[in-house]
Amino acid sequence: MKALHPFSAFCFYAAVIIITAAVQHPLVLLISFFSALLFVLLGKCGKISGKAVLSAVLVCIFGTAVNLLFNNEGQTVLIRLSCGNAVTLETAIYSAFAFFMMTALVLWLFTTGSCFGSDKLMYLFGRTFPSLGLLISMTMRFIPYFAKRFKETAAAQKFLGCDINGKGVKNKLRAVLKITSVALSASLENAGYTAQSMKYRGYGSTKRSFYSVYRFTKRDFAVVTLTLLCVAATVSAFCTGLLSYGYYPVFKVHTDALGIPALLLWGAFCLIPCGITLYDEIKWRRSHGANKA
């Protein structure tokens, strides 16, 4: 996945996220959710902090709960709350699938971090918005630099009475703010020198060109083709009514025989990342011997 061209990676993620968010067909959601989960469990998409996942899942649970409590649609009333709102079976089913949708989205987005890192983002941005791309690159450059300067300033200002480890929240706050101010002033002062260096190297003299190290490979071609196919199939299946669903007033799912290929295609599409990861893994083991790996 990491080796994909930014364009194909972008196509894949855009399609998977938009379809997961827009289509609420239970099977589509479940396929998306389990493929994302499988991809995360394969463990080849970088470090994902458990804390972040937990907080995201909590947000999803909150959303589900709010929906369950405040939504009165549906025929089959399970419980009637004292405030007049009713919890219905349909809402419960819908909330459950909505929860799968949310978590699927969260999982997909978490995997973007490693497979679709900042350099690829820069590639996509930089093509269309060169100044914005440069601005982001410079921001990323200045962040560690500012953090370092903040630390130096804190050390220098400590003796002058600004101690970030001092007592009391008020003192701490004051110290932190003052140090930020001093460090930011110095940063802005130095931005002038950076600007000079940019001009000296020709910035602004002519239209900027764009440097990229990415090449479009066969694999990228395959991913983009499958993406387009799948989007076309899913959209047409839902537009023509081959696949349809409804949660209200009663929960019902209709799947035409011709709709099944569309679902299968969607499944194949969602499994692209897992497929690529497993394929690479198998190739690696074959060429390096299974026992060593």
Add this chain to the structure above:
Amino acid sequence: MEQIRLDGFCYRYSDTDSHSLKSINLNINRGEFIVLCGSSGSGKSTLLGCIKALPGAGEYDGEIFLFGEKSQKGEYNAEKIGFVSQLPDEQCVCDTVGAELAFAAESVGMDNSRMRSRIAQISLFFGLEQLMSRKISQLSGGQKQTVALASVMVAKPDIILLDEPLSQLSPIASAEFVALLSRINSELGVTVVIAEHHLNLLLSVCKRAILLDKGEILCDGTAAKLVSCLAKSAHSMLCEMPAGVRLSAAANNPSPLFDIPSARDWYSQHIEKEGAKPFDKDLPLESNDTVVELKNVFFRYERDGEDILKNLSLKIHGGITAIMGGNAAGKSTLLSIIAKTEKLQRGSIKINTEKELAGAVGYLPQNPALLFCHDTLYEELLSVSSDTKKTAELFGLSHLLSRNALDLSGGERQRAAIAKLYAKGADIFLLDEPTKGMDAARKQELSQLLSCLKSENKTVVIVSHDMDFCAENADECMLLFDGAITVSLPAARFFEANEFFTTDSAKIACGKVEGVYKLPQLLQTAGYTPEKTDFKKYSDGKYNGGTKAAAEKKKRLPPLRKACLISGGITLAAVLLLSTGITPLKLPASPAFLPYILLCLPVILLIFGSAPSFKSFKGRQKRPPRISDITAAFVTLIAIPFTAVFGTMYISGERKLLIISVLILLECLAAFFISFEQKKPKAIEIAMIAALCAAAVAGRQIFFMLPQFKPVAAIAIISGAALGAQSGFMVGAVSMLASNMLFGQGMWTPWQMLAMGLVGFFAGVIFKNRGNLALMSVYAFISAIVLYGGIMNISSAFMYLPQISLESVAAYVMAGLPLDVIHACSSAAFLLIIGEPLICRCIRIRSKFGVFS
């Protein structure tokens, strides 16, 4: 072949009376390696800057010809002339080495295949291929400087100008850098012109040396000619020469001794012939009390990281102590341990001063500017002690009291910083690399200052690469290696005992005369009196700015445009709110074009209001519409209403609202970004916006101890107020994007970008002309709750709620409110406490570099 010719060139900075360059006549031919020397303020940097590009400000006379063509104002000649400055950190623009190398090639519009080949060749030539994907911030100073040089070489210049490139480097990194330069010169035939103070490495490789003095060329010829010229006129530059050269100059030796072996041969013959004369020995340190004592100290930055300091023990006894060591040996870390800004993991630290106060340790960072936080030097000193006058007199700062500390020259700035620490009552002074980028005169001044501190019974600890300066001043020297102090001896014995890590004088005298390690001693033993050059007080007349910034008048935004912006913003918000359907009011569905108009109108108003000066079209050159113009117009005028109308008509299902709102959101962002692209922002604009964004993002990490305290909103407001609405939007939007790049992207990213961008944008619209801090804080409070909190809560309701109803959205808003209130309070507090100095600083810099007009 002649590449550069200066005919009677004079230059004067616009805010000084005297000329910085006086009728310079100079020819530079292909393939030369020229060293430009001269004390600070002699016009070296000005000369290099003028050759690179004729400055827009200031007055000049005479001509500069580059490759036979007359140089024009504002032309930077990036493809012909490369320029490397003395600041390794500031001159790197991008985040990774690869991007940095690409930057120069992109800027001159090189096509992709050529760029790839050039970058590959350059990185192989400079040995950077292992570092290509490395972050610039993880490189050492020497590597950064190499990257800067390589990046300049990508554009394939014929000439490279370097302005004191070695001043921030360690001796070893300097030697490597000079070796690279001579390879570029001899293997690629590139002309090299280098202005530098550290001459001992350069004189043996250069083909020609030019001495500048007060803006005039005093001497032009070989290195040997330069030395004899200096010796004849007893020029102060002689002090910057390597020991062998000084020796031969004192002896009136016609051929200067550039390298150590020849100097040693000459010296030993001389001593055998004449016999060693007596020399001044060091006085032993009077006090023997331990002032600072560290015992078995262990320290590391990260829990699982490597120990930076390992079982380090040391004793510092008063006087001046120098700590030396390689790059990243932990010298600066050791200082912060002594200053107690970092806590030890193991071991103990004891500080015995008269006051017995932990706070008696004053720390001077490499950049003295970090100690200043007030408008004038007077206020700086007043903030730490009431007796400002006495301190100012003691440190010779009386004439500078009305100036802003950041406008002082490097030497004055450092003196002011030490004065501030002194006035605060520091007993121990910790100086981090105090001689970086200094010429001999300023080093001499610093030496005097240090001995003055010593005579007042203060303790000084210096961390430095500058062996000669340490030898000259230190009473005790220590060598830090592998996290521990491996050698700690009085200076004389330290330099005598070391074979590699020692001064040139010690190397020359080694085996002949015992105990010689300083240059004056070396000269004395050979029977010469060390020449006394008269140092004038260094004063830098470049700018006495500060007053100008205050006088700058801001242009008023015409009321019509302001009205456009405000009404546009309000109606857009209202329409968007109505179209979500969560309010009882509904957008009238018929006639069909009504929603279209309702959406178009505010967007048009917004564009009219924020378009760069649509009134002054007349005087400008007409340019054909570019693709970006057309796209911007398309997006705002057609795409957004189209999305809204067709979205409502054709998209069905529960997620309709989410899809429509996300599409509109992306179109809004695109419209703002396109208008930013269209403006073709200047280098200084981009650099300042990036610096502000970085501070906002880094702030999120820095303020971790205060929950929900995010400085992004406050910084976006400050940028908007100081630099204009568009910059405000960019700071807000890019900060959120960059911070999510670090903390994890999510569905919320584009929403956060738009919300924070609008906070900065409206700040720019409202506070363009007033700097009322109270009003701004109120705005910060309200915008953080209503604008940012509102957009974020409603958008997360859209995202996470399967079905939207007024009640459920209200539940979301209520749940988010407490956090929003904290955010709002902290933003308002941030502005109230440091808003003013920051806005003043932004406006000062803005006027200093003449941007955003």
